[in-house]
Amino acid sequence: METILRNTRPTARQMYLDPRTKIFLCLTVSFVMLAGDGMGTMRYVQPVLAIVPLVFLLLLKKPWIAVYYVGMYIITTTLPYLLLPHLPSIVNFLFTGVIAVCTQALPSMSMFCLLILTTTVSEFMAAMDSLHIPKKLTVPISIMFRFFPTIREEYAAIRDAMKLREVGSWRNPIEMLEYRLVPLLMGLVSIGNDLSASALTRGFHAPTRRTNVCPIGFHWQDAVAFIFCMVVIVIFSLSLLLGW
Amino acid sequence: MIQVKNASFKYENAISGAAVEDIHAVIPKGEVVLLCGESGSGKTTFSRLINGLIPSYYEGELEGTVLVEGQDIQEVELYELAPHVGSVFQNPKSQFYTLQTDTEIVFACENIGMEKADILKRFDITVESLHIQNLLGKSLFALSGGEKQKIACASVSSLLPEIFVLDEPSSNLDIGTIQELQKILLSWKAQGKTIIIAEHRLAWLRSIADRVLFFKNGKIALDLASDSFWEKTTAEIHNMGLRAHSRFYPEHKRKADSHEKIELRDFRFSYGKTPILNIPFLEVPEGAVVAVLGDNGAGKTTFARCLCGLEKKGQGTLMYKSAPYIGKKRINLCYMVMQDVNHQLFSESVLEEVVLGADIPTDEKKEKIAGKILSELDLLEYKDAHPMSLSGGQRQRVAIASAVASDKEIIVFDEPTSGLDYRHMKEVAENIHRLSSLGKTEFIITHDPELVAACCDYFVFIESGTVTHSGEWTSDNIQFVGDYFNLI
Numbered sequence: 001m002e003t004i005l006r007n008t009r010p011t012a013r014q015m016y017l018d019p020r021t022k023i024f025l026c027l028t029v030s031f032v033m034l035a036g037d038g039m040g041t042m043r044y045v046q047p048v049l050a051i052v053p054l055v056f057l058l059l060l061k062k063p064w065i066a067v068y069y070v071g072m073y074i075i076t077t078t079l080p081y082l083l084l085p086h087l088p089s090i091v092n093f094l095f096t097g098v099i100a101v102c103t104q105a106l107p108s109m110s111m112f113c114l115l116i117l118t119t120t121v122s123e124f125m126a127a128m129d130s131l132h133i134p135k136k137l138t139v140p141i142s143i144m145f146r147f148f149p150t151i152r153e154e155y156a157a158i159r160d161a162m163k164l165r166e167v168g169s170w171r172n173p174i175e176m177l178e179y180r181l182v183p184l185l186m187g188l189v190s191i192g193n194d195l196s197a198s199a200l201t202r203g204f205h206a207p208t209r210r211t212n213v214c215p216i217g218f219h220w221q222d223a224v225a226f227i228f229c230m231v232v233i234v235i236f237s238l239s240l241l242l243g244w
Numbered sequence: 245m246i247q248v249k250n251a252s253f254k255y256e257n258a259i260s261g262a263a264v265e266d267i268h269a270v271i272p273k274g275e276v277v278l279l280c281g282e283s284g285s286g287k288t289t290f291s292r293l294i295n296g297l298i299p300s301y302y303e304g305e306l307e308g309t310v311l312v313e314g315q316d317i318q319e320v321e322l323y324e325l326a327p328h329v330g331s332v333f334q335n336p337k338s339q340f341y342t343l344q345t346d347t348e349i350v351f352a353c354e355n356i357g358m359e360k361a362d363i364l365k366r367f368d369i370t371v372e373s374l375h376i377q378n379l380l381g382k383s384l385f386a387l388s389g390g391e392k393q394k395i396a397c398a399s400v401s402s403l404l405p406e407i408f409v410l411d412e413p414s415s416n417l418d419i420g421t422i423q424e425l426q427k428i429l430l431s432w433k434a435q436g437k438t439i440i441i442a443e444h445r446l447a448w449l450r451s452i453a454d455r456v457l458f459f460k461n462g463k464i465a466l467d468l469a470s471d472s473f474w475e476k477t478t479a480e481i482h483n484m485g486l487r488a489h490s491r492f493y494p495e496h497k498r499k500a501d502s503h504e505k506i507e508l509r510d511f512r513f514s515y516g517k518t519p520i521l522n523i524p525f526l527e528v529p530e531g532a533v534v535a536v537l538g539d540n541g542a543g544k545t546t547f548a549r550c551l552c553g554l555e556k557k558g559q560g561t562l563m564y565k566s567a568p569y570i571g572k573k574r575i576n577l578c579y580m581v582m583q584d585v586n587h588q589l590f591s592e593s594v595l596e597e598v599v600l601g602a603d604i605p606t607d608e609k610k611e612k613i614a615g616k617i618l619s620e621l622d623l624l625e626y627k628d629a630h631p632m633s634l635s636g637g638q639r640q641r642v643a644i645a646s647a648v649a650s651d652k653e654i655i656v657f658d659e660p661t662s663g664l665d666y667r668h669m670k671e672v673a674e675n676i677h678r679l680s681s682l683g684k685t686e687f688i689i690t691h692d693p694e695l696v697a698a699c700c701d702y703f704v705f706i707e708s709g710t711v712t713h714s715g716e717w718t719s720d721n722i723q724f725v726g727d728y729f730n731l732i
Contacts, residue, residue: 003381005350005367122347150337161582164552166601167600179590183589186632187584190338191335198333198339201330201400202330202351207323211353211363213350213353
């Protein structure tokens, strides 16, 4: 029978990559973007890293998000430098810091979202298992994978409920937060309980080694991604050590 | 083979469920047992004794012995029981782990460490026997409640257990999907599996169940062969606090019609390029209680959301007292009581909840108006209680009270009775009556024939996004709705 379980190679849906490669890429991009100071060689390396999420967005055929991403990135990198000379220094002091963080966090956050979007819970568990990472660590993370869409669903329902009551406008932010978070957390706790009951009755806590039907494995594209990451890491270390 | 001997169980945390006492039952292999009783009578607790969630997951005091396939549930771990007992739960949205249909079906097999080739074989068998080829390769969030329930069945079925335990699986399903669930159960029965099913809706199990256990106050009050159970009259079944299924006949007909009408014009909504809703013109009498009927996916929920002005892209005009209401403006006129009423309770006391968002100038006046509404809805004694400490029916009433306080004229109920027993269904019908005596117009989205019979005096039938039938209870319409409900 035709099923994704019988796939042997990662498809476009997985960005053609093994989950482990994606995690490595995500970590490399986040770390270098956030830890790099944008000086010396980093001035060239960081924009290159910012292109990585863009490539993936194009691979996933999400042109509009890609355009949005490029726009955001250009705004956060250029706008502050255009405005800086015309503003009082106290504003610059507050303003540039925020913008700098945005510039550097944008690609990292995008990478993280892409990782979540293109990796299924089963693939993630298979990847972690092959890296011999203990279940105690992988189970909570895999539940997190599973919970993002649920949170979105629950949140949408609560937002509708608030609209109907015409409560919780931005004028009163504390109230707005309370009205949103309290029902959201109550709902998620009960979903979480049901979910664990259902997973446990299906042998989730069995001490035997889990079989992973999901095919994971490295191909040439993974090698390319690995080499790319290694090069970036080496340049980053050199620029730190030698002040390139 | 399941043997329950003098079993008693009390939850450590009373919110988790109702206690059971002195339960004695032997269920031979291949028997299909229906567990019925009011909410809180202990039937879910009994089902948890068999699938081992008690005592492994829910903590409490267990006395007596429960043997499942010869194993004492006090001594085995849940994962050891998993290959023998498969469990399907009530809520379709909270029983999936992997979020994709294919991987979800094999999830249990993977957990217990079966060989990969075996798993793929099991996968093929399961998909074929449950006829779910069309659901493969999909995200679980894209499925309807009924489709999710089918995947839940497939996911436990793949382990080929001898015993299936189902806890109110049909609560969120429409009549068409219940038929499909019925087929799955029949195929399990034909394979000689033991099935334990706790349910409120009984009619669809008539051809499946061999034996009925009736629970009352935590005890098995009746243990009958199903034939003698079905011989009972509707009144007898209602007296037991259970839902009965008789030929649909409405209790309320509209009296001499007021001439005011509410008009819906050009209600349209599409998702991308797929049209979901297309209602050129619909007229309902003001003050009516309108049943909105139709299969899952026909567009009932979208209709309700457009009506309340929650869909930004929903087009159409609503004429109320000859004033037009377009799009978001309808939020000021309409209110929706959601299926999960917990989403719409925000405050720390009932009184606060009712006045929240209501446009009343002074505090004194607020208290007075709220007091009046609360007494009308029989909630005055709870005015200082936390909404979450109330029962389900009372919470629903709090939500209704807040709608009344903010002067909403049209109230939409989204499946208000899914998973409720007879007494609670009656309570909801009573709530609807009270609103109607306040002069509100109500739309009730429902799959529940007894609720429609108990409180609706008008109906709208939606099929593929358009209204195909609507009207008062003329004999033709009663016939039509009766036939629709009689499919199972």
